[in-house]
Amino acid sequence: MASAPATRRPVSRARAVATSRFDRRLAEIVSHATEVFCEKGYEGASMRDLSRASGMSLAGLYYYFESKERLLFLIQKHTFTTIVQRLKSRLEGVNDPEQQIRIFILNHLEYFLANPASMKVLSHEAEALKNGFASEVAAIKREYYRICVGLLDDLKRARGLQFSTRIAVLSLFGMMNWIYTWHNSRVDADAEQLADEMSDIFLRGVMTGGKVRR
């Protein structure tokens, strides 16, 4: 897979977790940009909007990233990477497939509701990236998708179920990702409850009937 163009600065030579001033400033900008992209869309947001939102001059922004597209890339990559990381650590030590899928859904929705702007930008601007940027994000996405497929296949095997994994997984992603179009924090339930309800619908839907004939 083609890797994205390197950032203009070498990797921070500091120990472990330490973040440089540069990295912190970049993170601030990325955060503002996420809000702007969320509100106006990637195409609809102008660099001037980002400049205004972050309180930095138009030209100043380019010290931190070399193109608007790379900024979107940074948002998407960071978001996806974080979700996958958290999922992996949460999945550790859990063996029951049903429980694992519940964790998958909870992890997704918790992150979603805690970072709605990031998740909208991830979901809604999936096609905006091109070439190297696109493929790098696509690789993480594929990994995430594969994990979900794995969990469902485990469930099928363990319970002797019969259904199309592909359609089940993509339906689940649809249920979850569509949230950005309707979730209203003043009206709707929190992540935990939402995850419960969606897990119930999905798991019952998938586990009821459709047994393999022996």
Place this chain on the structure above:
Amino acid sequence: MASAPATRRPVSRARAVATSRFDRRLAEIVSHATEVFCEKGYEGASMRDLSRASGMSLAGLYYYFESKERLLFLIQKHTFTTIVQRLKSRLEGVNDPEQQIRIFILNHLEYFLANPASMKVLSHEAEALKNGFASEVAAIKREYYRICVGLLDDLKRARGLQFSTRIAVLSLFGMMNWIYTWHNSRVDADAEQLADEMSDIFLRGVMTGGKVRR
């Protein structure tokens, strides 16, 4: 609700069903525009793209609609209206709530797979319209949503079920509308089978467990 700005040629001098030359030409343009908006997104598509795609001069397009935004509006309104119309006629004479919901899903997916570009533009560009245009489309959307809510409430009542209608409906819409991000006609099943599988997942998910305690 604020109504959208009137078209420049509201006087339809033709009787009843007959479509004028104007209407037919406009329909062609709308059709080309749908493809372009689907491929490049509403913001990403330029009037020059539309001119090229439809083979009409840039200025010529403005004889048929007075702004790019109105063009998007026409696409969305027509798409939504058609889906609702077909749904209503299909629902006539059917009384079983489960059957009705299966019809709802089939109707949605059939239209989706038969008009993928229209449906992507409807799903993906939901926020692009503003003010009058937005509210007119929102009204149809709300009607469509209400129908689905009604069907689910009927189901709940008929079967003594207990779940959040709002979340169930929005999950269902998520499953269905997300299709535009993944459906591949060379790989995936046709509308009927897809509708069956999604209906199974959704209805089993919603109908299993969760009975009202009496």
Place this chain on the structure above:
Amino acid sequence: MASAPATRRPVSRARAVATSRFDRRLAEIVSHATEVFCEKGYEGASMRDLSRASGMSLAGLYYYFESKERLLFLIQKHTFTTIVQRLKSRLEGVNDPEQQIRIFILNHLEYFLANPASMKVLSHEAEALKNGFASEVAAIKREYYRICVGLLDDLKRARGLQFSTRIAVLSLFGMMNWIYTWHNSRVDADAEQLADEMSDIFLRGVMTGGKVRR
């Protein structure tokens, strides 16, 4: 040879010499641009300078040509083509090599002094064009160069002379093209006299001594 991108409009279907309104307007712009490029250099001239000089809005210019580079290309191509055309017609019917070279020099200098801005842009911005544009101009330049080489080789043969044609030709071009750096119409002689003096220096220089040993 790669041909330059086509202009945005089809070739005028009018008879022979007739120029369309579009072509005339484009010619005006090209003329203004030549002056601006001459004064500020290609890189140093901005599209805004061209807009000001031609009295047309910045965006309006782009209706006539699709890039600043293409504008330079148009100038260079037209200038070179015209010189070569005139040269060919003047050379017809002349057989004496010395006379032919005198005509070559006169033709060059007459055009030069009559169109000093064009010629400076041709001479000074020879490296500014890239890829297809560059190669198309280079082709005409090569033809022009070849003609001169041919005349000098004829002279050598006819008079039994011995010298490096390449260096002679390029020295001659140097003498002639350098004019843009110094010619002052209020001080310096006109094209005819200048051509005489340069022809004398060059031809005597090349024809004196250096006979082939027989």
Place this chain on the structure above:
Amino acid sequence: MASAPATRRPVSRARAVATSRFDRRLAEIVSHATEVFCEKGYEGASMRDLSRASGMSLAGLYYYFESKERLLFLIQKHTFTTIVQRLKSRLEGVNDPEQQIRIFILNHLEYFLANPASMKVLSHEAEALKNGFASEVAAIKREYYRICVGLLDDLKRARGLQFSTRIAVLSLFGMMNWIYTWHNSRVDADAEQLADEMSDIFLRGVMTGGKVRR
């Protein structure tokens, strides 16, 4: 004549010929800049290009010179001064005008071929400097020109020739300076031979015929 703005560090605390660390570092930068200006042109080269080429930070460059324009000035002044110095020392003790002119040409071409980038920047960017910078370089150029005029006038007097000194001198400069547009070290002769050939053409051209009538 207005003198160019003083450098930021006019105090040379070193004795006589010794070059300070500052001067050596500056010379390196000037050398890299010459290559960059040669390749991209003065307007076309950015400070970032210079930073990259010299391996010094953008801001660091400004410690050595206060503007891009002054850098070009330094290049041109140094180049011109060196040529004139060498010429003067070579001309010492030579009395024959023809021989002197041959030395003039040889000196010019030797420096040209040994420092092609410098000479291209000198020849091609003659108009890029403004005001004080421009006039200081112009002064050296005028001196150089006057020397050549002097030599030719001597020749005319000594041999009783009749021709326009101005045109002869400027033609000679043209022949010589144009070299940067065509010289290819893998194909073309070295400086000595080139100087011989150009000297032959020029001197024969100027010395043949055109005697003063007595």
Place this chain on the structure above:
DNA sequence: TATGAATGAGTGTTCATTCAT
């Protein structure tokens, strides 16, 4: 001695739209 961080002004180009014809 040198740089990281920042900026205002400017770059070439494209935008949706208009209007006389």
Place this chain on the structure above:
DNA sequence: TATGAATGAACACTCATTCAT
């Protein structure tokens, strides 16, 4: 019914330069 010609505003991005450190 349709277009050629034109525009003001905006676009993403780069420029030479500065200044605290």
